[in-house]
Amino acid sequence: xxxxxxxxxxxxxxxxxxxxxxxxxxxxxxxxxxxxxxxxxxxxxxxxxxxxxxxxxxxxxxxxxxxxxxxxxxxxxxxxxxxxxxxxxxxxxxxxxxxxxxxxxxxxxxxxxxxxxxxxxxxxxxxxxxxxxxxxxxxxxxxxxxxxxxxxxxxxxxxxxxxxxxxxxxxxxxxxxxxxxxxxxxxxxxxxxxxxxxxxxxxxxxxxxxxxxxxxxxxxxxxxxxxxx
Numbered sequence: 001x002x003x004x005x006x007x008x009x010x011x012x013x014x015x016x017x018x019x020x021x022x023x024x025x026x027x028x029x030x031x032x033x034x035x036x037x038x039x040x041x042x043x044x045x046x047x048x049x050x051x052x053x054x055x056x057x058x059x060x061x062x063x064x065x066x067x068x069x070x071x072x073x074x075x076x077x078x079x080x081x082x083x084x085x086x087x088x089x090x091x092x093x094x095x096x097x098x099x100x101x102x103x104x105x106x107x108x109x110x111x112x113x114x115x116x117x118x119x120x121x122x123x124x125x126x127x128x129x130x131x132x133x134x135x136x137x138x139x140x141x142x143x144x145x146x147x148x149x150x151x152x153x154x155x156x157x158x159x160x161x162x163x164x165x166x167x168x169x170x171x172x173x174x175x176x177x178x179x180x181x182x183x184x185x186x187x188x189x190x191x192x193x194x195x196x197x198x199x200x201x202x203x204x205x206x207x208x209x210x211x212x213x214x215x216x217x218x219x220x221x222x223x224x225x226x227x228x229x
Contacts, residue, residue: 005099005119005190009051009074019180022054025173026222027115030143031058033215033224034112037141041065043109046133048100049073049116053081053093059112060090068093071103100126105133114143118194124203131207134229140209143224147194156220163218170218197223 021027034055038045042065047056050070060068070093072078078095085093100113100120111130120126130140148156160167195203201212209227217223 006073008188008190009072009077011076011188014076014080019177021177024177026170026177026217026219027173029170029217030114030222030224031055034114034141034143035059035062037139037224037226038063038066038110038112040109043067044107045069045110045112046071046103046105046108048103048111048113048130049119050081050095051077051116053078053084053095055112055114056081056093057084057088057090060085060093061088064092066092069105069108070095071098071100073097073099103129103133107135108133109135109138110141111138112141112143115145117142117144117200118146118192119190121193123193123195123200124207127203127207127209131209131229136229138229139226140204140229141224141226142200143222144200145192145194145221146197146200146223148220149196149198152196152198153220156216156218159216160218167218174219174221197225200225201227 035058038059041063044067045059047068047070050056050072053070056068056070059066070081075097078097081095100116101122103126111134117123134140197214201214204212204227209229212227215224
């Protein structure tokens with residue numbers, strides 16, 4: 001599966017780059033909530049599934065004192081990330097090729113990930129590796145696409161009823177993103193392994209993380225889950 005994902009993202013890295021996901025409201029929401037969770041300036045941050053560097057670059061701009069390591073399985077995606085980083089004159093990011101499942105770093109203050117973890121089958125294994133890599137008091141912050149359970153959907157429905165206009169805007173942004181994907185991209189996309197935000201929080205707790213919390217999005221399929229070591 002890792003090889004299939006690598007081939008896919010290498011092949012579609014150009015389409016991914018030209019799509020410019022930051023124009024979508026749901027995507028900006030995820031990025032902003034992840035960055036808000038980084039509450040230290042002089043810090044080491046690992047971005048798992050960094051892709052074309054969208055999150056890593058925005059963190060680098062927001063927190064120039066931080067040391068950032070962007071990790072991704074696709075050399076094609078990282079090529080775009082490196083080109084943009086160089087073009088912007090950013091010197092506090094370095095990139096490495098590796099699957100999330102094989103993550104084996106040490107001594108990070110934060111591990112972050114955006115729209116990548118649903119590609120990971122064995123989430124407990126990956127999160128255990130992340131736990132070992134974090135310093136005491138370090139945080140894991142995952143923004144992702146989820147498969148919400150019924151109870152979670154009902155809570156989001158309440159949020160949407162109280163914020164109908166915002167809910168419509170989020171719905172529109174997701175619909176636009178789906179329309180702009182090519183048919184080939186959709187057809188060849190590798191298998192995904194989404195869980196509910198609650199399930200992900202529980203895995204973090206089982207591994208040993210404390211103070212887990214879920215930041216809910218008006219779209220039930222998106223959320224940010226944060227936990228502390």
